[in-house]
């Protein structure tokens with residue numbers, strides 16, 4: 214067996230982490246042969262609750278889990294970690310947009326960027342889940358200049374999973390038969406869920422989703438809106454934001470980043486824009502990517518029609534505004 218790796222989860226006493234920790238500990242992300250030391254960060258008032266989580270992890274008797282370190286100190290939490298799940302942040306309530314969380318959350322990601330810079334391994338892979346995830350990831354990377362900016366990503370995998378589930382339900386096939394649905398842009402209601410490059414495997418034959426569904430208005434309108442508003446719909450029903458599905462998406466994101474994507478399939482991740490598809494640089498924008506040897510690459514050469522161009526511009530503009538606001542909050 215390899216040596217254990219250190220993995221930090223922030224917001225470890227919260228609702229997403231309650232599902233996520235078990236998924237990580239049992240090997241869903243780093244593989245079923247990789248022992249782990251889990252670092253659990255939360256704020257001082259949550260330390261009693263966190264102790265309960267530590268007890269439950271022990272009671273799961275998970276063979277891969279070698280040690281659990283609960284702490285409220287970022288210096289301890291980020292020390293020598295190879296992977297960071299940055300979940301800890303305030304969730305939105307009904308009626309709020311995710312960007313309304315900027316003032317409460319962006320400073321957390323400045324502090325955690327500084328701590329990653331100081332204490333984490335230089336090749337640490339960072340996934341920001343806490344909202345607004347794209348802009349928080351951007352700010353985090355700015356405060357960790359010694360770590361490559363490619364190592365900071367934001368979670369749009371939940372949106373991808375939602376989109377894939379909607380398309381497969383519409384066609385009437387299991388989800389694994391649908392691939393290459395893309396989420397472009399911000400993890401917000403301006404995101405562009407795009408099924409125009411998606412494919413479906415039907416009786417061993419690969420067909421485009423568009424030719425199977427044969428309903429452009431559903432694909433361009435109903436589908437886009439369902440996915441854009443799914444987070445709000447869950448909040449309206451549960452009175453709390455998505456947690457189980459968010460935890461599953463976080464494990465999917467990090468598993469693919471560490472273990473690679475399957476040939477011919479791509480996944481969506483918020484990554485620092487290099488200007489591909491005319492997206493402004495220096496934003497964390499969700500693109501379709503493939504991953505090999507732990508490195509992601511933006512899928513190039515996809516056809517972007519005028520409808521898609523317009524959607525990419527809307528979500529890119531929102532991200533530029535968020536960035537401006539975040540910088541102002543930090544400098545105030």
Ligand SMILES: NC(=O)C1=CN([C@@H]2O[C@H](COP(=O)(O)OP(=O)(O)OC[C@H]3O[C@@H](n4cnc5c(N)ncnc54)[C@H](O)[C@@H]3O)[C@@H](O)[C@H]2O)C=CC1
Pocket residue numbers: 223224225226227228229230254255256259300301302303304305321341342343344345346368369370371372400454455456459
């Ligand atoms: N990107 C995505 O697709 C999704 C993002 N989210 C976001 O994830 C975040 C967490 O959601 P939940 O777990 O439901 O919230 P929660 O409120 O249940 O848990 C958040 C935890 O973070 C802790 N926390 C707050 N400040 C912290 C800090 N500075 N350091 C460490 N821990 C800190 C809190 O004490 C709490 O235990 C929210 O911002 C939510 O909006 C949720 C679902 C999907």
Ligand SMILES: O=C(O)CCC(=O)C(=O)O
Pocket residue numbers: 304305310311344371443444445447448454455
């Ligand atoms: O919608 C929210 O603000 C909280 C959870 C979330 O980001 C989501 O469900 O997509």
